[in-house]
Amino acid sequence: MTNVMTSDMIMFSLTRRKYLKKEVEIGTISVTTIKHHHQNISKALADAVEKGLISINPATAAKTPKQTEKFKAEFLNRVQIKQLLACLEGTSIYLPTYLCTVYGFRRSEVLGLKWHNIDFENETIWIRETLQQNTKEISGDSNYTSSTKTESSNRTLPMIPQLKKILLEQRERQMRNKEFLKDAYISNDYVCTFDNGKEITPNYLTKKFHTLIEKQNDFPQIRFHDLRHSVASNLLNDGFTTVQVAEWLGHSSSTTTLKFYAHIDKTSKMAIANSLARV
16 A cells, blocks of 8 residues: 555644644643543554555644633532432432442543452452443444553552442342343453453443433532542541542542642641641
């Protein structure tokens, strides 16, 4: 295959730049998502360069939009979290939602959780895999297992008693469904599944959560990822340090935690206030 002509590369770069700008203007997707698109396209074209399909990577000439708005996240307090779980009880997404309200898991982390990474004897949960979703047209399969976002995301967490009970009930439920459905049951090692054993997909979790939240008129209209922010917010308000919260959430460093949650970190402020009070 011959290399793409330079004029074609320039046209591609200009078209792509218009796409990025247009998406920001109409607000269909966030700047962060556009940056992810940029990375994926650039990586694909870099692979094409390496294979000799094109001479240069035209994506390098396209600039990504700047983040114009500051980070804004919705937070649920502990009372609201209890209300949320009460609303979702009995639904297919109750378990992943419950897990995320305790551990602040990312969507891919909670859906990628497998039974062999749960130790009931030592009461620990090991986060080491994620569930990602792709299009069947590209991969031939809609779901695939991947590694965690960062090395620090690979973490072991203690299992609280309430969660241990819920997980044991889930495992027993899966065993009963498997016995009842027999060959119709989809056997796998995933913790969060439908009644037929099939793993819950990331897109389904997001859409189902949004649909159920919309029905609660007197409830904050949050995103599923806001559960992670809520955990961070509540832990910081309880007096835990940013270092402790960073380890719990699997942030690469406490700097990441500070970047998003410095405005609600009461620990350092209380330490200063107590010191001044003693003086």
